Amino acid sequence: DGGITQSPKYLFRKEGQNVTLSCEQNLNHDAMYWYRQDPGQGLRLIYYSQIVNDFQKGDIAEGYSVSREKKESFPLTVTSAQKNPTAFYLCASIGSGGANYGYTFGSGTRLTVV
Amino acid sequence: KQEVTQIPAALSVPEGENLVLNCSFTDSAIYNLQWFRQDPGKGLTSLLLIQSSQREQTSGRLNASLDKSSGRSTLYIAASQPGDSATYLCAVSLSGSRLTFGEGTQLTVNP
Numbered sequence: 300d301g302g303i304t305q306s307p308k309y310l311f312r313k314e315g316q317n318v319t320l321s322c323e324q325n326l327n328h329d330a331m332y333w334y335r336q337d338p339g340q341g342l343r344l345i346y347y348s349q350i351v352n353d354f355q356k357g358d359i360a361e362g363y364s365v366s367r368e369k370k371e372s373f374p375l376t377v378t379s380a381q382k383n384p385t386a387f388y389l390c391a392s393i394g395s396g397g398a399n400y401g402y403t404f405g406s407g408t409r410l411t412v413v
Numbered sequence: 414k415q416e417v418t419q420i421p422a423a424l425s426v427p428e429g430e431n432l433v434l435n436c437s438f439t440d441s442a443i444y445n446l447q448w449f450r451q452d453p454g455k456g457l458t459s460l461l462l463i464q465s466s467q468r469e470q471t472s473g474r475l476n477a478s479l480d481k482s483s484g485r486s487t488l489y490i491a492a493s494q495p496g497d498s499a500t501y502l503c504a505v506s507l508s509g510s511r512l513t514f515g516e517g518t519q520l521t522v523n524p
Contacts, residue, residue, distance in 0.1 A: 305456075330510060332511065332512075334514075339516065340516055341417070341502065341504075341514035341515050341516045341517060342457075342502075342504075342512075342514040343514075344511050344512075347510070347511055349510065357511065387454075389456055389457065391457075393510070401445075401447050401459045401462040402447065402449075402457075402459060402504075402512065403459070404449075404456040404457040404458070404459075405456050406455060406456040407454075407455065407456045409454070
Protein backbone atom coordinates (compact mmCIF):
# COMPACT_ATOMS: atom_id res chain seq x y z
CA ASP A 300 0.00 0.00 0.00
CA GLY A 301 1.20 3.51 -0.76
CA GLY A 302 1.68 5.81 2.14
CA ILE A 303 3.97 7.73 4.43
CA THR A 304 6.16 6.00 6.99
CA GLN A 305 7.49 7.88 9.97
CA SER A 306 10.07 6.44 12.35
CA PRO A 307 10.60 6.01 15.14
CA LYS A 308 7.17 6.18 16.72
CA TYR A 309 8.66 7.33 20.03
CA LEU A 310 11.95 9.18 20.50
CA PHE A 311 13.70 10.43 23.59
CA ARG A 312 16.25 13.21 23.46
CA LYS A 313 18.74 14.26 26.07
CA GLU A 314 19.49 17.90 26.66
CA GLY A 315 21.92 19.27 24.05
CA GLN A 316 21.49 16.34 21.70
CA ASN A 317 20.49 16.45 18.04
CA VAL A 318 17.98 13.87 16.85
CA THR A 319 16.67 13.03 13.40
CA LEU A 320 13.12 11.99 12.57
CA SER A 321 12.60 9.92 9.44
CA CYS A 322 9.84 10.41 6.86
CA GLU A 323 9.60 8.20 3.79
CA GLN A 324 6.83 8.14 1.17
CA ASN A 325 6.14 5.80 -1.75
CA LEU A 326 3.34 7.88 -3.23
CA ASN A 327 5.58 9.57 -5.82
CA HIS A 328 4.56 12.91 -4.32
CA ASP A 329 6.63 16.00 -5.05
CA ALA A 330 5.82 18.11 -2.00
CA MET A 331 6.52 17.10 1.59
CA TYR A 332 5.87 18.86 4.88
CA TRP A 333 6.78 18.73 8.56
CA TYR A 334 4.27 19.87 11.17
CA ARG A 335 4.50 20.07 14.94
CA GLN A 336 1.52 19.46 17.22
CA ASP A 337 1.39 20.46 20.87
CA PRO A 338 -1.32 19.22 23.25
CA GLY A 339 -4.69 20.83 22.59
CA GLN A 340 -3.35 22.80 19.65
CA GLY A 341 -3.56 22.64 15.91
CA LEU A 342 -0.61 21.81 13.69
CA ARG A 343 2.11 24.34 12.95
CA LEU A 344 4.35 24.18 9.88
CA ILE A 345 8.08 23.69 10.47
CA TYR A 346 9.55 23.16 6.98
CA TYR A 347 8.33 22.13 3.58
CA SER A 348 9.84 21.02 0.29
CA GLN A 349 8.13 21.21 -3.07
CA ILE A 350 10.91 19.57 -5.06
CA VAL A 351 14.12 17.62 -4.51
CA ASN A 352 17.07 19.70 -3.27
CA ASP A 353 14.83 22.61 -2.33
CA PHE A 354 12.99 23.48 0.89
CA GLN A 355 11.48 26.48 2.64
CA LYS A 356 11.01 27.53 6.25
CA GLY A 357 7.57 27.38 7.73
CA ASP A 358 6.22 29.32 10.69
CA ILE A 359 8.40 27.75 13.40
CA ALA A 360 11.66 26.69 11.69
CA GLU A 361 14.06 27.89 14.39
CA GLY A 362 15.97 25.00 15.95
CA TYR A 363 15.12 22.59 13.14
CA SER A 364 16.83 21.56 9.92
CA VAL A 365 15.83 19.40 6.93
CA SER A 366 17.23 17.92 3.75
CA ARG A 367 15.60 16.65 0.56
CA GLU A 368 18.15 14.62 -1.34
CA LYS A 369 15.61 12.10 -2.63
CA LYS A 370 12.01 12.50 -3.67
CA GLU A 371 10.96 9.77 -1.25
CA SER A 372 12.66 11.09 1.86
CA PHE A 373 12.38 14.25 3.95
CA PRO A 374 14.17 13.83 7.30
CA LEU A 375 13.82 16.40 10.07
CA THR A 376 16.62 17.12 12.53
CA VAL A 377 15.73 18.64 15.87
CA THR A 378 18.84 20.47 17.00
CA SER A 379 19.99 21.50 20.46
CA ALA A 380 18.95 25.04 19.55
CA GLN A 381 15.28 24.00 19.80
CA LYS A 382 14.53 24.84 23.41
CA ASN A 383 11.15 23.14 23.70
CA PRO A 384 11.21 20.13 21.39
CA THR A 385 8.77 17.90 23.26
CA ALA A 386 5.85 17.50 20.85
CA PHE A 387 4.17 15.24 18.31
CA TYR A 388 5.74 15.56 14.85
CA LEU A 389 3.78 14.81 11.69
CA CYS A 390 5.06 14.43 8.16
CA ALA A 391 2.77 14.91 5.16
CA SER A 392 2.91 14.92 1.38
CA ILE A 393 0.84 16.09 -1.54
CA GLY A 394 0.89 14.86 -5.13
CA SER A 395 2.04 16.63 -8.27
CA GLY A 396 -1.58 17.03 -9.25
CA GLY A 397 -1.57 19.87 -6.80
CA ALA A 398 -3.86 20.28 -3.87
CA ASN A 399 -6.69 18.63 -5.76
CA TYR A 400 -5.82 15.37 -4.08
CA GLY A 401 -5.37 16.70 -0.59
CA TYR A 402 -2.77 15.83 1.99
CA THR A 403 -1.61 12.41 3.16
CA PHE A 404 -0.15 12.22 6.67
CA GLY A 405 2.15 9.77 8.39
CA SER A 406 1.37 8.28 11.79
CA GLY A 407 3.69 10.65 13.66
CA THR A 408 6.71 10.62 15.97
CA ARG A 409 6.36 11.59 19.60
CA LEU A 410 9.53 13.29 20.81
CA THR A 411 10.23 13.71 24.51
CA VAL A 412 13.14 15.47 26.16
CA VAL A 413 14.54 13.55 29.14
CA LYS B 414 -2.20 36.14 8.28
CA GLN B 415 -4.77 33.39 7.92
CA GLU B 416 -6.38 32.26 11.16
CA VAL B 417 -8.66 29.25 11.53
CA THR B 418 -11.08 28.82 14.42
CA GLN B 419 -13.10 25.74 15.30
CA ILE B 420 -16.17 25.75 17.49
CA PRO B 421 -16.93 24.02 19.77
CA ALA B 422 -13.60 22.88 21.23
CA ALA B 423 -15.29 19.78 22.62
CA LEU B 424 -18.62 18.09 22.06
CA SER B 425 -20.29 15.11 23.71
CA VAL B 426 -23.41 13.59 22.17
CA PRO B 427 -25.47 10.41 22.51
CA GLU B 428 -25.20 7.79 19.80
CA GLY B 429 -27.48 8.35 16.83
CA GLU B 430 -27.53 12.12 17.03
CA ASN B 431 -26.84 14.29 14.00
CA LEU B 432 -24.21 16.94 14.68
CA VAL B 433 -22.44 19.90 13.14
CA LEU B 434 -18.86 21.02 13.62
CA ASN B 435 -17.94 24.56 12.68
CA CYS B 436 -14.83 26.08 11.14
CA SER B 437 -14.20 29.73 10.32
CA PHE B 438 -11.25 31.39 8.58
CA THR B 439 -10.21 35.01 8.28
CA ASP B 440 -8.92 35.18 4.69
CA SER B 441 -11.61 34.15 2.22
CA ALA B 442 -9.15 33.83 -0.70
CA ILE B 443 -8.57 30.16 -0.03
CA TYR B 444 -7.52 27.54 -2.56
CA ASN B 445 -9.21 24.69 -0.74
CA LEU B 446 -10.37 23.48 2.67
CA GLN B 447 -9.85 20.04 4.13
CA TRP B 448 -11.37 18.21 7.09
CA PHE B 449 -9.29 15.65 8.95
CA ARG B 450 -9.89 13.14 11.70
CA GLN B 451 -7.27 12.39 14.36
CA ASP B 452 -7.47 9.53 16.83
CA PRO B 453 -5.45 9.84 20.08
CA GLY B 454 -1.73 9.49 19.44
CA LYS B 455 -2.23 8.94 15.72
CA GLY B 456 -1.68 10.81 12.50
CA LEU B 457 -4.34 12.61 10.52
CA THR B 458 -6.81 10.93 8.21
CA SER B 459 -8.28 13.02 5.42
CA LEU B 460 -12.08 13.03 5.42
CA LEU B 461 -13.17 15.57 2.84
CA LEU B 462 -11.49 18.09 0.55
CA ILE B 463 -13.47 21.03 -0.83
CA GLN B 464 -12.03 23.13 -3.62
CA SER B 465 -12.67 26.87 -3.54
CA SER B 466 -15.09 26.56 -6.46
CA GLN B 467 -17.19 23.92 -4.68
CA ARG B 468 -19.98 24.37 -2.15
CA GLU B 469 -19.96 20.94 -0.54
CA GLN B 470 -18.56 17.42 -0.54
CA THR B 471 -20.11 14.22 0.76
CA SER B 472 -18.67 10.91 1.87
CA GLY B 473 -20.97 8.40 3.50
CA ARG B 474 -22.44 9.94 6.64
CA LEU B 475 -20.22 13.01 6.33
CA ASN B 476 -21.08 16.22 4.52
CA ALA B 477 -18.86 19.28 4.44
CA SER B 478 -20.00 22.66 3.17
CA LEU B 479 -18.02 25.73 2.25
CA ASP B 480 -19.10 29.37 2.19
CA LYS B 481 -16.04 31.30 1.07
CA SER B 482 -17.61 34.72 1.22
CA SER B 483 -18.44 34.37 4.90
CA GLY B 484 -15.28 32.42 5.70
CA ARG B 485 -17.09 29.38 7.06
CA SER B 486 -17.25 25.64 6.67
CA THR B 487 -19.33 23.05 8.47
CA LEU B 488 -18.86 19.32 8.86
CA TYR B 489 -22.15 17.49 9.28
CA ILE B 490 -22.09 13.98 10.75
CA ALA B 491 -25.30 12.01 10.41
CA ALA B 492 -26.40 9.28 12.80
CA SER B 493 -23.27 9.49 14.95
CA GLN B 494 -21.63 6.32 16.26
CA PRO B 495 -19.15 5.68 19.10
CA GLY B 496 -16.52 4.96 16.44
CA ASP B 497 -16.82 8.58 15.33
CA SER B 498 -15.21 9.68 18.59
CA ALA B 499 -12.02 11.55 17.66
CA THR B 500 -10.64 15.04 17.16
CA TYR B 501 -11.76 16.72 13.95
CA LEU B 502 -9.44 19.28 12.39
CA CYS B 503 -10.20 21.85 9.75
CA ALA B 504 -7.40 23.24 7.57
CA VAL B 505 -7.29 25.79 4.76
CA SER B 506 -4.80 26.38 2.00
CA LEU B 507 -4.27 29.73 0.31
CA SER B 508 -1.93 28.50 -2.38
CA GLY B 509 -2.63 24.80 -2.76
CA SER B 510 0.46 24.08 -0.72
CA ARG B 511 0.88 24.78 2.99
CA LEU B 512 -2.10 24.35 5.30
CA THR B 513 -3.26 26.47 8.23
CA PHE B 514 -5.01 24.39 10.87
CA GLY B 515 -7.64 25.09 13.46
CA GLU B 516 -7.20 23.71 16.97
CA GLY B 517 -9.79 21.01 16.44
CA THR B 518 -13.05 19.82 17.94
CA GLN B 519 -12.84 16.83 20.27
CA LEU B 520 -15.93 14.70 19.69
CA THR B 521 -17.20 12.02 22.05
CA VAL B 522 -20.15 9.87 21.00
CA ASN B 523 -21.62 7.99 23.95
CA PRO B 524 -23.23 4.56 23.48
